[in-house]
Amino acid sequence: MKHILNGNELIERGYAPGKTLGLALSLIEKGFEEFNKEELITLLLEVKAKPEQFIDHEILEKLATAIIEEAAAPVDETIALSAQATAYTVYGGDQIEEGARKQMNIAMRLPVSVAGALMPDAHQGYGLPIGGVLATRNAIIPYGVGVDIGCRMALSVFDISESHFHENEAQFKRELIAHTKFGAGHGFHGQYKADHEVLERAEFNLTPMIKNLHDKAYSQLGSSGGGNHFVEWGIIEFEKDDGALNIPKGKYLALLTHSGSRGFGATVAGHYTRLAKELCKLPQEAVNLAYLDMNSEAGQEYWLAMNLAGDYASACHEVIHKKLTKAIGAEVLARVENHHNFAWKEVWNGEEVIVHRKGATPAGKGVMGIIPGSMTAPGFLVRGKGETAAINSASHGAGRLMSRTKAIQNISRDQMRAILKEHKVTLIGAGLDEAPMAYKDINLVMDAQKELVDVVARFSPKIVRMADDGSRED
DNA sequence: ATGTAC
Secondary structure, eight states, X not given: OOOOOOHXXXXXXXXXXXXXXXXXXXXXXXXXXXXXXXXXXXXXXXXXXXXXXGTTOTTXXXXXXXHHHHHHSOOOOOOOOOSSOOOOEESSGGGSOHHHHHHHHHHTTSTTEEEEEEEEEEEOOSSSOEEEEEEESSEEOHHHXXXXXXXXXXXXXXXXXXXXXXXXXXXXXXXXXXHOOBXXXXXXXXXXXXXXXXXXXXXXXXXXXXXXXXXXXXXXXXXXXXXXXXXXXXXXXXXXXXXXXXXXXXXXXXXXXXXXXXXXXXXXXXXXXXXXXXXXXXXXXXGGXXXXXXXXXXXXXXXXXXXXXXXXXXXXXXXXXXXXHHHHTOOEEEEEEEXXXXXXXXXXXXXXXXXXXXSEEEOOTXXXXXXXXXXXXXXXXXXXXXXXXXXXEEESSSOBSSOHHHHHHHOOHXXXXXXXXXXXXXXXSOOGGGOGGGBOOHHHHHHTTTTTEEEXXXXXXXXXXXXXXXXXXX
């Protein structure tokens, strides 16, 4: 090397480390033989101070251009992640895929993260894993709630015996077909549209975007959508009297529904995720965890819209249950419901936090919830034990064993028919991606969360309706 | 999860 000038000397004299420093060091090798070290430093500091005077310089033009560009570039607003992830508890660890753990590790490095937990049905999602619970300080993460805001379960227990149900299965199947609606984009039209007071809520006027969704929300009220959503008749068994629900031990007909906030919630989720990504710049590995400050206008807007979507999802279940209860002429003995894609303000370890449950069932002490299995595996009515390490949560189901594509490739129609026959389950709709074999063993998942919930009753699906195979439904 | 890309 011709010159004895090194990078550290330039940094000491006020050159910022990075692209321009490297450029300066390489360019001085292309000439300046007559310059001594001090003269070189003076020259380079001059370029840095007044780059515009050097933009026509034969050698230093590139350096001057880079300095001007750097000065014009916006300040890097990226929020740094903590080097160390805050510790969190994993339930059913040996059944949880690596991708879900990696995502949770990143979430636990957010500056707003207070506590987290992975439920035994956890698997990889966008941002926060499905089956992930995250408590934050004064921040709400749209992708920590999930795309289907207010996705939830609802159960009605009827005063109808198992034998009465079996003697009239054809009628129950008929009513299930008559009063439910499945498929992406689908809803009710004209006189078939349902009504509910949620449609009168003032929050529908919160923003023009939300106002524009009112018609769609009206039309889709009481519909179920697609994917893993279902409406099913089944038999629920209480092995002992339940005082809280006032249900004597025994078997009853029950209706179990799984669906969310349809197109309304999906559009709200998409809008505020995009907004959060604009307002909250995070490193590449964490972009889908962009959060909104709860005190900001956007944060407050999302909070109201999310709660509206949650109430709308609840209303959809209520409409389905009312229609079917009326159709079969039954009396409802008990009703249980819960969100499993939502965020709540809760106190955890003495601090008010925002608890995000993305595919997780609230399981505070004494809180009832529903954890479905699959179309042939049992679902469970549970009572939370209020486990602090799990942030008062439990799994939201069995969790997937195979991705949708893998299930379609690996499971045959015959296998599907055989397992339905074996469990005496009648199925309307559904593709192979929802086959029972695509899911983990719910019994193993329940075993892994004995510290989180007690089982109150066991639900066995009998007549299940889901959306037809994806692609062509029109 | 959702109509088809704000």
